[in-house]
Amino acid sequence: MSAGRGRIRESLASSIQYVRGSTFLKETAITLTSILLAFGIGCIILWAAGYSIPAVFLNLWKGAFGGRLAIGQTLTKATPIILTSLSFLFAFRSGLFNIGAEGQMYIGAITAAVVAAQLQLPIVLHTIVALLAGGMAGAFWGWIPGYLKAKRGVNEFVTTMMLSYVAIGLTDYLVAPRGPLHDPKYQANQTARIALTAQYSRIMPPTQVSWAIVVAGIAVVVVWYYLFRTRSGYELRAVGQSLTAAEYGGVRTKRKLIFALSVAGLLAGIAGAGEVLGTHFRFVDGFSPGYGWDGIAGGLIARAHPVGAIFAALLMGALRAGGMQVQRSGAAPADIAAVLQGLVIFFIIAPSLVRQLARKAGVSGPQWIRHVLRSACGRARSPARRLRDGGGRPTE
């Protein structure tokens, strides 16, 4: 009992240590500067294409955060992206690239839709069963490239991508008018509506925000705990750092690689299941506007940290929700949001470039952000010290 409490205290202390430590501040500063730079270049593109820059950014803000409905939109869109970001970064931590989250989502979604529509189970249990079924199906779709990578050395980058196309085609066939899972009541390519017992309840009416976001939050905590607080997670990260070193260190690297891609598939599958159980209440062909691809961007923007995935997904969800409003208002095409997203990635992956640019602009490093953050985090100092005296130690 007390050992457990000590462990939690230790985790807390080291987390606070991490937040206050200079790596965290530096990374946050670079991330924020990257976003600013990307928006700057986005402005140039908008100006060159002849759109009104203030109108675009005003509507971007309005669509993402202007009122309860807008915030609901942002959160709804951020929910699957949190999970697909986790999916990408989990594989990334083991040194693999899972760029097939989109397909794993589709497989997870259709499995969850079938289980949710066909089985008869009590409320809550039905949701959990459908969610797990979707997750397992996604995990299977991730296991295939993992197995091929570990046993036959096949480049997972190509196979996850190819299997993604296969998944999208396969599910499209299943729900198309002559397919076995098609809902005969409608012309559209979709399955029958799922049972009421399997639906997530909405937690922010009238918006579509549902329990799916809570599930995503739990996934963040679990992934974080696994990666940074368990031996197995440590080994997984060791494989990502250096496969040969981990092998000499006694890690069964092949198993780890398969496991990493399977879990990546599981997380993407849960994302797809959440869309069915919480948003659409059935599998609709083309239900994802690219959440799987957003997850790649999200994982990178989060710098492969699970907690960062929440913020990265919120940014992406806000861009998607805001982009729709930009389009509705006629200020510019919605896809300016996707352009901004691509630009953010480009700056984020080259920290040395961002540092150089900031230095040239007269600030020595992105110091100003660091100052702001340090003063904001300063208040956490004294409890941190108290906890540290209680046995905590920095592990990051």
Added chain:
Amino acid sequence: MNIWGILADIFTVHLLLATLRLATPIALIALGETFSERVGIINVGVEGTAVLGGLVSALVAYFTGSPLVGLVAGVLSGGLAGALHALWCIRFRANHVVSGIGINILVAGLALFITTAVWGWRGTSSYSDTLNSWYIVGAMFAIIAVSQVFIFHTKWGLRLRVVGEKPEAADTAGINVHRTQYVYTILNGMLCGLAGAFFFNNVGRFTSGMVGGRGFIGIAAMVIGNYTPVGGLGAALLFGFIDALQMRLQPYIPSQFSIMLPYLITVLVLAFLIKRAQVPAALGKHYIKQ
């Protein structure tokens, strides 16, 4: 119709011609990737680079009225994307794969944004005059032949191979490692741009989904071809054949299955047909001059 009738309907000379045409962009991308991976730079942005090449050649052909100028512009834009990737990987020491993903995501967004801004349709251009795509098919064969000789039978080819295998040795021998990497990564981009221009000229207009994973299939073709231009061409012909076959199969099986076929075959070929390829030793590593 009996089975022989169906087979006779599928296996015609058109199938052969379609194979050649559909293999062309895959072979060009495989060749480009061969050059850049031989000097140690992984570029998974080939997919996005090809989309960019198609987009720019459609744009320039639309505004100038000359598909040839469009083609040149498409090739140059591919070179620009290659230069960007090289800059990121060499100068800023970004992870090669991550930088490539960045190109793919950025171009995907740009393609949708620009088509909507220029033509008013999301992801599609209007039809315009095009070149006869057979010129590009012919050029592809010539480029492959020249590249094969270049890589394996000239001193420049030897130098580029050394840079990817042992950059320290290359450096000691007086080869400028980074400049070599820049040159061939840009060349890779230009070949992908040409592949993109081919897609545009083949269909007569740009659509954002027209590359549809062929860039990744090109990488697979390079691996199957064991990092040689001719080997890559062979694999590209296989994938081109599968692609041509699926189009002729469309009336007989559900379209979703035929569309899936090239992707499924790629996974199966990678999984079962090949042994491990001879990967350049310094692939994906950042060379820091001592």
